[in-house]
Amino acid sequence: NAGVTQTPKFQVLKTGQSMTLQCAQDMNHNSMYWYRQDPGMGLRLIYYSASEGTTDKGEVPNGYNVSRLNKREFSLRLESAAPSQTSVYFCASRDGGSEKLFFGSGTQLSVL
Amino acid sequence: RKEVEQDPGPFNVPEGATVAFNCTYSNSASQSFFWYRQDCRKEPKLLMSVYSSGNEDGRFTAQLNRASQYISLLIRDSKLSDSATYLCVVGWDNYGQNFVFGPGTRLSVLP
Numbered sequence: 001n002a003g004v005t006q007t008p009k010f011q012v013l014k015t016g017q018s019m020t021l022q023c024a025q026d027m028n029h030n031s032m033y034w035y036r037q038d039p040g041m042g043l044r045l046i047y048y049s050a051s052e053g054t055t056d057k058g059e060v061p062n063g064y065n066v067s068r069l070n071k072r073e074f075s076l077r078l079e080s081a082a083p084s085q086t087s088v089y090f091c092a093s094r095d096g097g098s099e100k101l102f103f104g105s106g107t108q109l110s111v112l
Numbered sequence: 113r114k115e116v117e118q119d120p121g122p123f124n125v126p127e128g129a130t131v132a133f134n135c136t137y138s139n140s141a142s143q144s145f146f147w148y149r150q151d152c153r154k155e156p157k158l159l160m161s162v163y164s165s166g167n168e169d170g171r172f173t174a175q176l177n178r179a180s181q182y183i184s185l186l187i188r189d190s191k192l193s194d195s196a197t198y199l200c201v202v203g204w205d206n207y208g209q210n211f212v213f214g215p216g217t218r219l220s221v222l223p
Contacts, residue, residue, distance in 0.1 A: 042116060042213030090155060099144055103155035
C-alpha cells in the first residue's frame with residue numbers, strides 16, 4: 001500500500017518563485033490536510049479539505065493556496081515563495097470514521 | 113501560553129530503562145488525545161490514542177488527567193528502536209482540523 005505520497009521530497013526555491021507540492025492518497029479518505037513543521041514548534045495546519053470539493057483555512061494559511069483536485073489529490077501552492085516559508089511540509093489524510101491521521105513522507109523546502 | 117506544551121528533552125536513557133513524558137494542554141474543552149511517534153526526518157505515525165481511563169499497548173502506557181490537563185506516556189523496558197521524537201496531540205473533537213500538535217519530546221535510548 002502506497003498510503004500518502006508526496007512530491008517532491010526536496011526543493012530549493014529563490015524568493016519570489018512559485019511551486020506546487022503534490023499529495024495523493026490511495027486509501028479513499030475524505031479528509032486531507034497540509035501541515036508545516038518548524039524546529040521547536042508543533043506541526044501547524046495550513047489548509048485542510050474535509051471532502052472532495054471543499055477546502056478551508058487552517059492556522060497559518062497566508063502565502064499558500066490549495067486545490068482538492070479529486071478525492072485522491074490535494075495540492076499546496078506557493079505563489080511567491082518567501083524565506084519564512086522554509087520548512088518541512090507534510091500532507092496527511094484521515095478516514096471519516098477514524099481519528100488517525102496518515103502522513104506522507106514530507107517535503108523539505110528551502111527558500112533562499 | 114502555548115496550547116500544547118512538552119519538555120523538548122532530549123531524554124537519554126539506557127536500554128531497559130523506564131521513561132515517562134508529560135504533556136500539558138490549555139484547552140479544558142479538549143476531547144481527544146494522542147501520542148504520535150516521529151523518527152528523525154520521517155513522518156509522524158500514530159503510536160496510541162489516550163483514553164480517559166488510561167490505556168496500555170505492550171510496553172507503552174498512556175494516562176489522561178483532565179483535572180490537571182495533562183497526558184503522559186510511559187515506556188517500560190526501553191529498546192534502541194524506541195529512539196524517536198514523541199508528539200503529543202490534543203483535539204477538541206475528533207476532526208483532524210482541530211488537532212493541535214505539541215513540539216515533541218526527543219528520546220534517545222542508549223546501548
